[in-house]
Amino acid sequence: MRLRTILIFTVGLSLLTAQATASERCSDEVFLRRAYLTVTGALPSPQACEKFLDNESANKRERLIERLIESELGMKYMLMHWGDILRIKSEFPSNLWPNGVQAYNRWIYEQLLNNVPYDEMVRGLLLSEGSNFREPAANFYRGFQKRTPQNFYANINLLFLGNRDCKDNGHLCFSQINFKSTKEWKEEIIYLDYHKSAPWQKIILADGTRLTPIYGEDWREPYVKWLTSRENRRFAEVMVNRMWYWVFGRGIVHEPDDWRKDNLPSDPQLLAELTDYFIAHNFDLRALMKKILLTKQFNSKMAPDGDFVAQRLPAEVIVDAIGSITGIWTTYSSRVPEPFTFYPPRTRSTQLGDATVSSTELELFGKVSRDVSLESQRNNTLTSRQLLYLMNSSALERRIRKSPNLQRIYQNNPTIEAISNAITLRVLSRRATQKEIAMYKEYAEKSGLPLMEVAIDIVWMQINSNEFLYNH
Amino acid sequence: MRRTLYLTLILVLAVCFGATAQKAKSVILVYLDGGPAQTDTFDPKPNMGRDYHGSYKGVCKTNVEGIEIGEKLPLLAQMADKYSLIRSLTHGSHAHETGHYAMITGDTSGGAVVYPSFGAVISYMKRDTYKGVLPCYISVTSANSRFNEGGFLGNTYKSFDTGGKPEAAQYEVEGIVNQFVSRERMEQRMAMLGEFERQPMNKQEIDSLRDINMEFIWGNTREVFNLHNEPDSVRQRYGKSRLGQSCLVARRLVEAGVPFVNVRMTGWDTHKKHFQKMNTMLPQLDKALSALIADLDERGLLESTIVLCGGEFGRTPKILWEAPWNGGRAHFGTVFSYLVAGGGFHGGKVVGKSDKTGEKVAERPVRPCDLIGTVYMLLGIDPYGTLPHASEGNLPILPSLLDTTKEGGLLYEITDLKQPSYEK
Numbered sequence: 001m002r003l004r005t006i007l008i009f010t011v012g013l014s015l016l017t018a019q020a021t022a023s024e025r026c027s028d029e030v031f032l033r034r035a036y037l038t039v040t041g042a043l044p045s046p047q048a049c050e051k052f053l054d055n056e057s058a059n060k061r062e063r064l065i066e067r068l069i070e071s072e073l074g075m076k077y078m079l080m081h082w083g084d085i086l087r088i089k090s091e092f093p094s095n096l097w098p099n100g101v102q103a104y105n106r107w108i109y110e111q112l113l114n115n116v117p118y119d120e121m122v123r124g125l126l127l128s129e130g131s132n133f134r135e136p137a138a139n140f141y142r143g144f145q146k147r148t149p150q151n152f153y154a155n156i157n158l159l160f161l162g163n164r165d166c167k168d169n170g171h172l173c174f175s176q177i178n179f180k181s182t183k184e185w186k187e188e189i190i191y192l193d194y195h196k197s198a199p200w201q202k203i204i205l206a207d208g209t210r211l212t213p214i215y216g217e218d219w220r221e222p223y224v225k226w227l228t229s230r231e232n233r234r235f236a237e238v239m240v241n242r243m244w245y246w247v248f249g250r251g252i253v254h255e256p257d258d259w260r261k262d263n264l265p266s267d268p269q270l271l272a273e274l275t276d277y278f279i280a281h282n283f284d285l286r287a288l289m290k291k292i293l294l295t296k297q298f299n300s301k302m303a304p305d306g307d308f309v310a311q312r313l314p315a316e317v318i319v320d321a322i323g324s325i326t327g328i329w330t331t332y333s334s335r336v337p338e339p340f341t342f343y344p345p346r347t348r349s350t351q352l353g354d355a356t357v358s359s360t361e362l363e364l365f366g367k368v369s370r371d372v373s374l375e376s377q378r379n380n381t382l383t384s385r386q387l388l389y390l391m392n393s394s395a396l397e398r399r400i401r402k403s404p405n406l407q408r409i410y411q412n413n414p415t416i417e418a419i420s421n422a423i424t425l426r427v428l429s430r431r432a433t434q435k436e437i438a439m440y441k442e443y444a445e446k447s448g449l450p451l452m453e454v455a456i457d458i459v460w461m462q463i464n465s466n467e468f469l470y471n472h
Numbered sequence: 473m474r475r476t477l478y479l480t481l482i483l484v485l486a487v488c489f490g491a492t493a494q495k496a497k498s499v500i501l502v503y504l505d506g507g508p509a510q511t512d513t514f515d516p517k518p519n520m521g522r523d524y525h526g527s528y529k530g531v532c533k534t535n536v537e538g539i540e541i542g543e544k545l546p547l548l549a550q551m552a553d554k555y556s557l558i559r560s561l562t563h564g565s566h567a568h569e570t571g572h573y574a575m576i577t578g579d580t581s582g583g584a585v586v587y588p589s590f591g592a593v594i595s596y597m598k599r600d601t602y603k604g605v606l607p608c609y610i611s612v613t614s615a616n617s618r619f620n621e622g623g624f625l626g627n628t629y630k631s632f633d634t635g636g637k638p639e640a641a642q643y644e645v646e647g648i649v650n651q652f653v654s655r656e657r658m659e660q661r662m663a664m665l666g667e668f669e670r671q672p673m674n675k676q677e678i679d680s681l682r683d684i685n686m687e688f689i690w691g692n693t694r695e696v697f698n699l700h701n702e703p704d705s706v707r708q709r710y711g712k713s714r715l716g717q718s719c720l721v722a723r724r725l726v727e728a729g730v731p732f733v734n735v736r737m738t739g740w741d742t743h744k745k746h747f748q749k750m751n752t753m754l755p756q757l758d759k760a761l762s763a764l765i766a767d768l769d770e771r772g773l774l775e776s777t778i779v780l781c782g783g784e785f786g787r788t789p790k791i792l793w794e795a796p797w798n799g800g801r802a803h804f805g806t807v808f809s810y811l812v813a814g815g816g817f818h819g820g821k822v823v824g825k826s827d828k829t830g831e832k833v834a835e836r837p838v839r840p841c842d843l844i845g846t847v848y849m850l851l852g853i854d855p856y857g858t859l860p861h862a863s864e865g866n867l868p869i870l871p872s873l874l875d876t877t878k879e880g881g882l883l884y885e886i887t888d889l890k891q892p893s894y895e896k
Contacts, residue, residue: 086637089741091586145584217730269886302673310673360614360646371586371624372862380676384681384688385607388647391682392689397652410611443664453669457657 026301028053028060028307029430035293036429037065037471039248040073041080041317041350043324053431064173066292069286075112076351078285080316081246082108084378085141085159086125087370089355092333093108097186098334098341100132100139101379105353107136108213111321113248118239118283119228122160122238126224129190131182138190141177145371149174157400158373160227162238162259169204172199173213173223207232230279235260240288243263245375247292256375302472310472312380314350316366322361322463323348325426326403328357375453382469390464400459411453416441419455427462495776496815496850498726499594500733502719502761502781506741506809507571509788509801510830512750513542513757514809515787516829522643524829526791526799527747534751536820544754547762548811552767553820555773555813556886560824560833563784563840566803569743570855571865574805577623580878581871585864587616591732597853598842604729605693607632611717611734612725624861631734638699638717645697648689691868696728697721700876709767711759719764726768728778740783743800746791757781757792765813778847779817782808789830807833810827810843814849818886837881841872846883855882 026034034054036044044052052064067072082088088105090098111121118365128137141147144155153171157163173416176192194216203211209226213219227235238259243404245251252265265271274291281287287430290300300306313321323329323346330349334357344353355370365386366379389396389420399404417432420440424432462468515676516531518523518540530543536554541549541557548555550691563574574580577587588596595609602608611631622629636644642651653661668673668735695701699720710716715737722733735816742749762782768774786808787801808825813819824836845855848869855873857864873882884891 018751145586146585157635266494280758290652298550302671360635363627363630366627369621369627374862377626377862382681384684385632385647387678388685388688391685392650394644394650394652395646397650402653439664439667443660457661457664460661461668462667464661465669465671466675466678467669467671470671470673471646472671472673 002250003442009110014108024296024300024306026071026299026306030062030302031299032427034177034298034471035061035068037070037079037313037317038298039065039289040071040076040322041314042073042348043321044429045324045425046422049425051393054138054404055333056058061299067105069293073348074402075109075259076231078112079105079109079353080350082112082189083353083355084368085373085375086140087355087373089370092357096132096139097143098339099186100136101354103133104139107139115284118278118285120234120283120318122228122235123224123356126156126227127218127220131187131189131193133184133187135190138468141190142188148178148358149176152177154371156227158257160238161234162241162253162257163206164260166206166259169201169203170205172201172203172214173211173219175199175272176219190222203276210460233275233279233444234392236283237271237275239283239285240278241271242375243285243292244274247298248309249380250309293440305438308472310470312314314378314380314381315362315367316352316471318365319359319361320348320350321468322399325459325463326392326399327405328399328403330361332357361389387464397460400456403459406455406459410455412453416444417453419451420458423455423458423462427459429466430466496778496847496852497776498729498731498733499591499721499778499780499815499847500722500726500764500895501591502715502722502733502779503734503736504781504783505736505738507568507783507787507803508740509746509750509808510559510787510809510826511542512754513545514557515830516540516542517827517828520789520829523578523791523793524789528750537818539822542754544741544756545752545758547758551629551762551766555779555819556817556821558810558812558838558843558883559807559826560836561786561808561810561838561840561843562806562833565785565805568784568803569604569621571803571805574780574840575784577607578841578870579872580840581718583871583873584593584622585861585867586623587860588629589613589621589623589631589679590847591631591734592622592625592629593794593848593859594732594851596625596853596859598731601693602729602731605688605691605724606696606728607732608730609732609734610634610730610839611726611736612638612721612734613714615734617825620801624867625859626862631732634697637714637723639712640712643699643717643721648694658686658689666892682797687704691746692777694729696724699724706767709759711756712764713756713760715756716760716763720761723764723767723771723773726773727763727771731762741803743789743792743802744797746787746800768814774814774879776815778817779813779844780810781812782810782845791824806831809853812843812883812886815847816887816889817846818881818888821886823883837879838883839872841870842880842882845870846887846889848881849889850887 032044032049036042085392088101090096090101102234117128120233124137125140127136128140130138132139144151149171152174154166157166158449164243176196178191178193180189180191198213198215211222226232241251245256248300252267252271253259253263278288297307300308302310329346331345332343332347332352358367407418417437420432420437424430440458512528518529518531531540532546532549533540534549539552565574565578566573566667568885571653576589578590581588591609598608609631611633612637614633615631623679635646644651665667677879700744710720718735722735725733739753765779768777783802785805788804791804792800822837827833856872861867
C-alpha cells in the first residue's frame with residue numbers, strides 16, 4: 001500500500017482523480033445498491049436493478065448518480081440529513097410545533113430543489129426574521145434549546161464551522177434577536193431590536209477579523225458576510241467534509257463537527273481538492289455530491305479488498321427497505337402535540353421530517369431524536385435487540401407472510417429458481433448465484449416445507465443477513 | 473455561585489444517603505393515560521350535588537377510619553391500609569402533552585432541555601448494577617408514544633415495549649414470542665443463514681449477538697411472559713381485561729427482578745360519555761390494582777416494590793352537562809390524585825387535600841417532582857443529583873425540586889425517609 005502511494009505521488013497523480021484499478025473497482029450490482037442507499041436512502045426496484053445491470057454503456061454509473069441526485073427521493077433524503085442537524089422536530093418543551101416543522105421542511109426542500117448554493121442557503125437561515133409559520137427560515141432560531149445570543153452563536157459555530165468551543169465574542173452580532181408571541185397557538189415572531197445601542201466591546205472573531213456593528217442596522221449581516229465568504233475556507237471545508245461523512249459514515253475530519261486544531265484530516269490533499277472544487281463551483285451542493293460519488297473511494301470494493309468501509313444502514317433506511325420488500329408499509333401519525341398529523345399511506349420514514357413522529361422499529365434502530373446538532377447523535381451500531389427484532393418479531397413475520405410482493409413472486413413462477421432470483425433482486429438488489437440457488441433447493445428438500453414457506457424463509461434469511469443490513 | 477451551591481448539596485447528600493438503607497428495588501407504574509377523574513376515584517366529593525358527583529352519589533368507606541374512595545372501587549376500599557393517597561398533586565397544565573411531560577419526567581421548570589422519563593433515569597442509574605437478561609425498563613404493552621423517551625440521556629435508556637395482548641390466548645411479546653416460528657424452524661433458518669453469509673462485515677460480532685438472542689428467545693425469559701404458567705384463579709383475580717392481565721405480567725416481571733415496569737391503560741380522556749365509560753373502566757381498575765397490590769403483598773414483594781397509579785392530570789370536578797359534552801369531564805391539572813403503595817411508602821394515609829369543590833389545592837401541594845423525587849430516594853437515587861447532558865454538562869436530575877418559588881416538598885410524611893437538615 002505504501003509503495004503504491006509513493007508511486008502515485010511520484011507519478012504526480014492525485015489520489016482523488018485516480019481511477020480505481022479494475023481489481024479494486026466494485027461490481028455494478030454493488031455500485032447500484034450503494035448509490036441508491038447513499039443518495040436516496042432507498043433500495044432500487046427490481047426493474048431498476050435489471051435495467052442497470054443489463055445496460056452496457058460505459059458511463060452508466062455517472063448517469064445513474066446524476067439521476068439519483070436530482071430525483072425527488074434523493075433530495076428528500078438530503079432533507080433528512082439537514083433536518084437531523086437543524087433539529088427539526090415538534091417537541092415539548094416546544095420549539096417548533098407541527099406548523100413550524102412543516103414550513104421549515106418545505107423551505108429547506110425548496111433550497112435543495114432549486115439547488116440554491118450552500119452559502120446562499122446559509123445566509124437565508126441566518127438572516128431570517130418574522131413569523132415562524134410564515135417565514136419558514138426563521139425557525140432556525142426557534143429550533144435551538146436556549147434562546148440566548150451565546151447559544152445561537154455556539155450552534156452556528158458548530159453547524160457551519162465545526163467549532164465546538166467558540167471563545168470569541170461574535171455572539172454580540174446576534175444580540176438584537178427577540179421573540180414576540182402572537183395570539184395564535186405557538187406562532188411567534190422573531191424580530192430584531194433596532195433600538196438596541198451598539199455593543200461597546202470590539203467584536204474580534206477567532207481568526208482576528210474585526211466586526212463593527214452599527215446602531216440601527218442588522219448586526220448579523222457583517223458576521224454572515226464574513227462567515228459565507230470564499231476567503232473563509234473553513235466554511236466550505238466543513239460542508240465538504242460533512243457531505244463526505246454523509247456518504248461514507250466517516251469524515252475526512254472525524255467527528256465531522258469537531259475541527260479543533262489537533263483533530264487532523266486523514267487525507268489533507270483530498271480535503272483540499274474537494275474544497276477547491278466546491279468553491280470553484282460556487283458552493284454547488286449537487287456538484288459536490290456527484291464529485292464525491294465519482295471518487296475512487298466510492299467506486300472501490302469493500303474493505304479490506306478496497307477502500308469502501310461497510311456501514312450499517314440507518315434506522316429509516318432499514319424500516320423503509322422492509323416496507324419496499326414486503327409491500328406493507330408502516331403508517332405514521334402524530335397525535336401529540338396537537339394538531340394531529342396523519343401521514344399518507346406508504347410515506348417513507350426518511351421523509352417524515354419530524355423527529356417526534358416515530359415507530360417502535362425506528363426507535364429500535366436508532367432514529368435520530370434531533371436533540372442536539374451533532375452528527376454523532378446518529379447511532380448505527382448493531383445491537384442484540386435489533387437482531388432480536390429481525391430474528392423473531394411476530395410483526396415482521398406477519399408482514400413477510402402477508403406480503404403482496406412475495407405472493408406475486410410466488411404466483412408468477414412457482415419454481416425455486418424463479419422465486420430465489422426474484423427475492424434476491426428485491427432484498428439484495430442482485431441476482432441469485434447458482435450456488436445459492438442450489439442451497440435453496442437443498443433447503444426445500446431437507447425441510448420438506450411447501451414452496452411458499454421456503455420463500456418466506458428465504459426472505460427472512462436475506463433480511464437477517466449482513467449483506468442486507470449493511471451498505472457495503 | 474449557583475453551581476458551587478449544587479456541588480455542596482451533592483456532597484452533603486452523598487454522605488447522608490450513603491447511610492440510608494433502601495428497601496425498594498422495583499417500580500410498577502399503572503398509568504391511566506388520558507387523565508382519570510380524581511373525584512370518581514381517590515378523592516370523591518359526594519356532598520357537592522349532581523353537578524359534581526354526577527352518577528356516583530355514594531362512596532366506599534375503606535378499612536381505614538376516615539378514608540373514603542369512589543363508589544366504583546369496593547375492592548380497593550377493603551385494603552386502604554396497604555396504600556396511601558395523594559390528593560393534592562398539582563402542575564397546573566390542562567393539556568395532555570404538558571401534563572404527560574410533567575408526570576413522566578417531573579420537570580415543570582419550563583426550561584428548554586428535554587428531560588428523560590423517570591423510568592429512563594432509573595434505567596440509567598442502574599446501568600452498572602442491574603445484571604438481568606430482561607430489559608431494565610419494560611412497558612406493558614406500550615409506552616406513551618413520546619414522553620417515556622430517553623430525553624437527553626438518549627435512546628439506550630428508553631422502555632422496551634412488549635407489544636401483543638396479555639389478555640389474548642397467546643401473549644406475543646415482540647421479538648420473544650412468535651407464534652409462527654417453532655424452535656426447530658428457527659434453527660433451520662439460522663443454519664441456512666450461516667451457510668449463506670460469507671461476507672466479512674462484522675460477522676463474528678453479529679454471530680455472537682445472534683447466539684445471545686437464541687438463548688433469550690428459547691431460554692427462561694420466554695416463560696416469564698407466559699401467563700399460562702399462572703393458575704387460572706390468579707388470572708381471574710386480576711380480571712381478564714387488558715389492564716388486569718398487564719398487571720399480572722408486571723408482577724411476574726418484578727418477580728424476575730425487572731426494576732421498572734410501566735403498565736399503561738388508555739381511554740381515560742373522557743370528555744364525553746364519561747359515566748358510561750367509567751362504569752366499565754373503574755371495575756377493571758378496581759380489580760386489577762387491588763389484585764396487584766394484594767398479590768405482591770402475599771408474595772412478600774410489596775415491601776420492595778413501589779406501585780404508583782394515576783395519569784397525566786385529573787378531570788374537572790364540575791361536570792360539563794352542556795352540548796357537545798353532554799355529561800363529560802375536561803382536563804384538569806390544578807389538583808388531582810395518585811395512589812402510592814409499597815417499597816417504603818406507608819399505607820393507610822392521605823397526603824394533602826383538595827378544597828370543598830375539588831377545584832383547588834387546600835393543603836400541602838405535591839408537585840410531580842416531589843412524587844418522583846421520593847420514588848428516587850426510596851430506590852437509593854439522590855433526587856438532588858445530576859445527569860449528564862451531551863452539550864450542557866451535568867444537569868440536575870429534577871430541576872423543579874430546586875425551584876423554591878413553588879410550594880411542595882418530598883413525601884417524608886408517608887415514608888421513613890429522613891429529611892436532610894439543609895432542606896428544612
